[in-house]
Amino acid sequence: MKGAEIEMEPNEPLSAEDAIAAYRTSTTEELTRTARALTERIHGKGIWVRGLVEISNRCRRNCLYCGIRRGNEEVVRYTMSGPEVLSVVERGVGRKIWSFVLQSGELDPIKTDDLARLVESIRSKWPDIALTLSCGTLSRSEYRRLKAAGADRYLLRFETSDEKLFAKLRDRSTLKRRLRALTDLKELGYQTGSGFMLGLPGETPEIRMGNALLCKTMECDMVGIGPFIPHPGTPLHSARSESFELTERMTAFVRLLLPFAHVPATTAAGTMDERGRERMIMAGANVVMPNITPQEYARHYFLYPGKSVLDEKMENFGKRLTPLGRELRFGRGDCLKPGEPTINIKRSA
Ligand code: SAH
Ligand code: SF4
Numbered sequence: 001m002k003g004a005e006i007e008m009e010p011n012e013p014l015s016a017e018d019a020i021a022a023y024r025t026s027t028t029e030e031l032t033r034t035a036r037a038l039t040e041r042i043h044g045k046g047i048w049v050r051g052l053v054e055i056s057n058r059c060r061r062n063c064l065y066c067g068i069r070r071g072n073e074e075v076v077r078y079t080m081s082g083p084e085v086l087s088v089v090e091r092g093v094g095r096k097i098w099s100f101v102l103q104s105g106e107l108d109p110i111k112t113d114d115l116a117r118l119v120e121s122i123r124s125k126w127p128d129i130a131l132t133l134s135c136g137t138l139s140r141s142e143y144r145r146l147k148a149a150g151a152d153r154y155l156l157r158f159e160t161s162d163e164k165l166f167a168k169l170r171d172r173s174t175l176k177r178r179l180r181a182l183t184d185l186k187e188l189g190y191q192t193g194s195g196f197m198l199g200l201p202g203e204t205p206e207i208r209m210g211n212a213l214l215c216k217t218m219e220c221d222m223v224g225i226g227p228f229i230p231h232p233g234t235p236l237h238s239a240r241s242e243s244f245e246l247t248e249r250m251t252a253f254v255r256l257l258l259p260f261a262h263v264p265a266t267t268a269a270g271t272m273d274e275r276g277r278e279r280m281i282m283a284g285a286n287v288v289m290p291n292i293t294p295q296e297y298a299r300h301y302f303l304y305p306g307k308s309v310l311d312e313k314m315e316n317f318g319k320r321l322t323p324l325g326r327e328l329r330f331g332r333g334d335c336l337k338p339g340e341p342t343i344n345i346k347r348s349a
Contacts, residue, residue, distance in 0.1 A: 016213060022034070022256060023209075023256070032248055039284045039286050047329055048286060049330055051097040051290060052293065053102050054298060056079035056111075058077050059105020059136075060108055061106045061136070061170065063171065065200065065234060068301065069234060085118055086121060086125065088294065090125075097292070098130065098331050099331070100129060102131070102135070103134040107135045112138060112142045115146065117149070123149065124150075128332070131151050132151070132191075143184055154185045155193040157196055158178050158194050158195075160197070162203070186219075194224070195225050197226055197268075198228060201236060224266055225250055225251055247276070248280070251285055252283045254284070255284030263286055265277035265288050277317075281324060288317065
């Protein structure tokens with residue numbers, strides 16, 4: 001049977017209602033095909049490369065789902081030194097990477113100063129690279145300090161749009177506080193990424209829909225979506241994972257809602273399914289984040305099990321994109337400033 005087409009016309013804004021209707025009534029094939037075409041039309045065929053550096057696995061929080069939570073005593077804790085991070089960035093720049101993400105557990109306030117100094121030293125050496133931080137919920141003044149030091153983007157997933165589930169999973173902290181942090185980041189002029197996990201225990205289809213819609217309400221510049229993968233060293237060790245098709249459908253849905261956002265094909269997707277990142281790209285993702293953390297550290301940064309700890313060969317991943325008609329793209333890859341989206345989507349027979 002030929003799938004019904006989801007038609008896209010220029011010059012008419014896409015409403016959330018239309019995207020929801022398409023999500024509810026279309027097959028996965030239809031949804032992903034539409035999202036992919038939209039992505040290529042707006043972002044082209046290039047897949048932006050961001051080098052991910054896991055600078056520290058120390059964390060003050062105890063999120064129930066996360067392998068490096070404070071309470072996991074099995075974890076060998078590390079913090080990379082400034083010179084070590086600089087040399088990783090230098091090697092990345094030598095491999096054409098022009099956009100870096102420094103990620104860690106949630107920082108203690110006292111560590112923010114160390115991070116700011118590190119950001120300053122990276123920035124003074126490479127004034128033009130894009131520098132993203134992903135170090136948890138911090139105070140507005142800490143974010144301000146890091147911005148002044150030279151950070152230009154921040155990734156902070158809200159994880160789930162359900163207040164009760166959020167509080168249960170994240171140390172009884174509140175969703176409201178997390179969203180305020182995102183607002184602070186935006187107001188301070190960061191390009192701001194958020195997103196959520198898929199298939200958390202207690203998540204319902206309504207919550208899932210709410211997750212995607214919250215990304216739209218927050219007008220995220222970037223949206224990270226990752227399947228939840230139970231970690232044996234956490235209280236959620238025996239939870240079950242959802243099918244990968246859900247990640248494909250949600251990626252496509254988010255793309256329809258936020259045509260201009262950057263959407264990474266996440267490591268968690270690549271961990272859950274051997275072709276997970278390709279499948280996310282075929283559903284509307286346009287970014288990859290190869291892990292360039294030195295192996296001696298990356299092997300202690302297990303948010304979830306099964307994560308590849310090898311410094312990935314980007315060239316190999318580039319080759320895997322060729323059959324999809326896509327290619328790696330190097331550069332800052334700043335967020336697009338579109339004004340109003342101009343995509344119309346409606347169904348026809
Ligand atoms: N400490 C920071 C950043 C590091 S965690 C923070 O919490 O924001 C980065 C992301 O890893 C989290 O946002 C979460 O969505 C994801 N993550 C953590 N545990 C996971 C798991 N078990 N399965 C899949 N993704 C997970
Ligand atoms: Fe810490 Fe982030 Fe893991 Fe929560 S998800 S325990 S804040 S590293």
